Amino acid sequence: MLTVRAPATSANLGSGFDVFGVALGTPADVVRVERASETTITVTGTGSQYIPEDPAKNTVGAVVDALDAPARIRIDKGVRPSSGLGSSAASAAAAAVALNELYGRGLSRNELVPIAAEGEAIVSGEAHSDNVAPSLLGGFTIATADGVTQVDASIPLVACLPETVVSTRDARGVVPERANMDDVVDTVGSAATLTVGMAQNDPELVGRGMADEIVTPERSELIDGYDRVREAALEAGATGVTVSGAGPGMLAACHRGDRKAIASAMVDAFDEVGVESRAYQTAVGSGARLSRN
Numbered sequence: 001m002l003t004v005r006a007p008a009t010s011a012n013l014g015s016g017f018d019v020f021g022v023a024l025g026t027p028a029d030v031v032r033v034e035r036a037s038e039t040t041i042t043v044t045g046t047g048s049q050y051i052p053e054d055p056a057k058n059t060v061g062a063v064v065d066a067l068d069a070p071a072r073i074r075i076d077k078g079v080r081p082s083s084g085l086g087s088s089a090a091s092a093a094a095a096a097v098a099l100n101e102l103y104g105r106g107l108s109r110n111e112l113v114p115i116a117a118e119g120e121a122i123v124s125g126e127a128h129s130d131n132v133a134p135s136l137l138g139g140f141t142i143a144t145a146d147g148v149t150q151v152d153a154s155i156p157l158v159a160c161l162p163e164t165v166v167s168t169r170d171a172r173g174v175v176p177e178r179a180n181m182d183d184v185v186d187t188v189g190s191a192a193t194l195t196v197g198m199a200q201n202d203p204e205l206v207g208r209g210m211a212d213e214i215v216t217p218e219r220s221e222l223i224d225g226y227d228r229v230r231e232a233a234l235e236a237g238a239t240g241v242t243v244s245g246a247g248p249g250m251l252a253a254c255h256r257g258d259r260k261a262i263a264s265a266m267v268d269a270f271d272e273v274g275v276e277s278r279a280y281q282t283a284v285g286s287g288a289r290l291s292r293n
């Protein structure tokens with residue numbers, strides 16, 4: 001049996017819609033695979049009651065098809081679905097690494113990115129790679145049509161997940177079809193600033209580079225308490241705050257010593273609007289890890 005732990009991820013980071021992503025130190029999905037003549041999937045863990053075990057509807061099933069690698073697959077969810085922390089992608093990335101090894105397909109982590117992204121097409125209608133890339137490769141990733149650029153980084157982060165649900169499919173429905181040129185210019189500036197911040201491990205530049213005038217204003221409307229929680233995190237020392245993935249999770253960049261205060265401030269602010277939440281004090285981390293047992 002092969003076991004792979006694949007991390008949660010946060011995509012977009014504000015200014016990098018459908019392009020930027022980071023791997024998080026915690027939480028993670030654990031996927032176990034064994035060869036079988038027919039594929040079966042069982043799901044346990046957080047939010048497992050909302051995840052289909054039918055291979056045609058689970059992101060992992062798309063990976064099985066793409067690698068032609070039938071298996072008995074057990075998914076232990078650490079990443080809550082529809083949270084904005086790349087839950088669907090974590091399972092797909094873990095399965096891609098595990099099945100590639102189980103069947104000796106010999107594909108590199110970069111080559112597994114489009115394969116794992118097939119799973120995203122099942123749940124959101126589009127095979128975007130911005131979550132599967134960091135879950136496979138770790139660090140900060142820039143996923144474009146030409147491939148993925150990756151840098152290792154260790155920026156401290158707080159990811160706060162309200163107990164509400166926003167599906168990626170719905171959140172993609174509010175993305176504007178066109179953008180104003182001034183907003184495009186500002187957002188390109190932010191994206192460049194964030195990229196330098198990741199390369200230099202500078203939380204101030206990363207936080208400043210999260211500013212986005214195009215997608216985030218629309219998406220934040222879907223999250224009860226967004227403005228209040230954002231303000232609270234900034235007051236507690238966050239260098240930048242944005243929607244995590246498609247939401248409703250929120251992501252704050254910060255300095256290492258400020259994570260605890262920011263986590264409590266975000267949870268308290270959600271509480272003030274009657275929403276329970278859970279905060280992860282984490283950092284940009286490593287990609288999927290394989291073990292044999």
Ligand SMILES: Nc1ncnc2c1ncn2[C@@H]1O[C@H](COP(=O)(O)OP(=O)(O)OP(=O)(O)O)[C@@H](O)[C@H]1O
Nearest residue numbers: 058059082083084085086087088091123168245246
């Ligand atoms: N292995 C899986 N893990 C999690 N969700 C899955 C899986 N397979 C299918 N799904 C479905 O995908 C949906 C969750 O994916 P979605 O992209 O909406 O959220 P997310 O991955 O948590 O967030 P985001 O992509 O914004 O970070 C749910 O409807 C869930 O049932």
Ligand SMILES: N[C@@H](CCO)C(=O)O
Nearest residue numbers: 011018130168245246
């Ligand atoms: N880039 C994707 C990430 C969430 O899956 C989105 O924001 O819709």
